[in-house]
Amino acid sequence: MTRVLSLAALTALELSPPELVSTAAAAGYTHVGLRLIAATPTEPQHAMIGDTPMVRETRARLDATGVLALDVEIFRLRPDTDVARDAQGIVETGARLGAKHLLVAGNDPDEARLTDNFAALCDLAMRYGIAAHLEFIPWTDAKDLAQAARIVERAGKANGGILVDAFHLSRSRSRIDDIARLPASCFRYAQLCDAPAAIPPTMDAIVAEARAERRFPGEGELDLVALVRALPRGIPLSLEVPTLELAKSVPALDRARRALAGARHVLAQAEGRDATHSTGALTTQR
Numbered sequence: 001m002t003r004v005l006s007l008a009a010l011t012a013l014e015l016s017p018p019e020l021v022s023t024a025a026a027a028g029y030t031h032v033g034l035r036l037i038a039a040t041p042t043e044p045q046h047a048m049i050g051d052t053p054m055v056r057e058t059r060a061r062l063d064a065t066g067v068l069a070l071d072v073e074i075f076r077l078r079p080d081t082d083v084a085r086d087a088q089g090i091v092e093t094g095a096r097l098g099a100k101h102l103l104v105a106g107n108d109p110d111e112a113r114l115t116d117n118f119a120a121l122c123d124l125a126m127r128y129g130i131a132a133h134l135e136f137i138p139w140t141d142a143k144d145l146a147q148a149a150r151i152v153e154r155a156g157k158a159n160g161g162i163l164v165d166a167f168h169l170s171r172s173r174s175r176i177d178d179i180a181r182l183p184a185s186c187f188r189y190a191q192l193c194d195a196p197a198a199i200p201p202t203m204d205a206i207v208a209e210a211r212a213e214r215r216f217p218g219e220g221e222l223d224l225v226a227l228v229r230a231l232p233r234g235i236p237l238s239l240e241v242p243t244l245e246l247a248k249s250v251p252a253l254d255r256a257r258r259a260l261a262g263a264r265h266v267l268a269q270a271e272g273r274d275a276t277h278s279t280g281a282l283t284t285q286r
Helices: 017-027 053-065 088-096 111-126 145-155 166-171 203-212 224-230 252-270
Strands: 005-007 031-035 068-077 101-106 131-135 160-165 190-192 237-239
Touching: 005 017, 005 252, 017 031, 017 053, 017 252, 053 088, 068 088, 068 111, 088 101, 088 111, 101 111, 111 131, 111 145, 111 160, 131 145, 145 160, 160 166, 166 190, 166 203, 166 224, 190 224, 224 252, 237 252
Parallel strands: 005 031, 005 237, 031 068, 068 101, 101 131, 131 160, 160 190, 190 237
Antiparallel strands: none
16 A cells, blocks of 8 residues: 655745645655645735635646645634634635645634534535544643544544644653554544654743654654554555754755655554664653
8 A cells, every 4th residue: 555645734834835736746745735724823824715816726736746635724613613604615625625634723622612613614524525633732722632532522523533743642742552542533644743752841842843843754752653553554644844944944845855755764664664663662652
């Protein structure tokens, strides 16, 4: 089985979505992740909802290169979210671009309301053939794997899932072993990167590391081999590796290639094609 490896938007956030598609193709990826809604007010804002020139150009680049859209992001479930009103545009545009997955963040401290809205979002996404994935992030209101699993289970939707990001798995102090205790159907794709084993002492420092200074797969100290083995066999992996300091001197194409090479090496180890790996008691195992 050929593993789907996708270039996530955050790895090369300086690129517009059409440029990201072309870069993914040039670097050797088969898939790409598209950020339709900016995650923060300070990052680049692109007109990527609806029938806009940039959406049309992105669709044209996908068609021209043969690269496929794996997922679109990021939809935040907030206390004032009206799913029917607020999510229609991103779901419709994601379907237009051919995406099969929607990345969701939980930004609502009322877990019951968050669960209800996630269920409503799944219902909407289902009509477009899209699965919705709740990403647990330590500074959000879906803080760790256990909480995300509880919300997804209570939502009870066939197209609802959990998005495991190697960085957030570590920094939320969730455990790789706990992945195996959940139904495999919870996990349809995952995000891969690396990081130091030591968790920064403050949440502000964790946020800064997450958004700007991760490491390429295999260049840090997380047990990515164990993580890949714990996840359902063969699910797509999105390579989300922001390296803003490096980006000052290294072009996006070179960084995308380095992420891809690192992920392929990790996969070779996980599949037993590289006998040099020895599993250690790293952050994700504690």
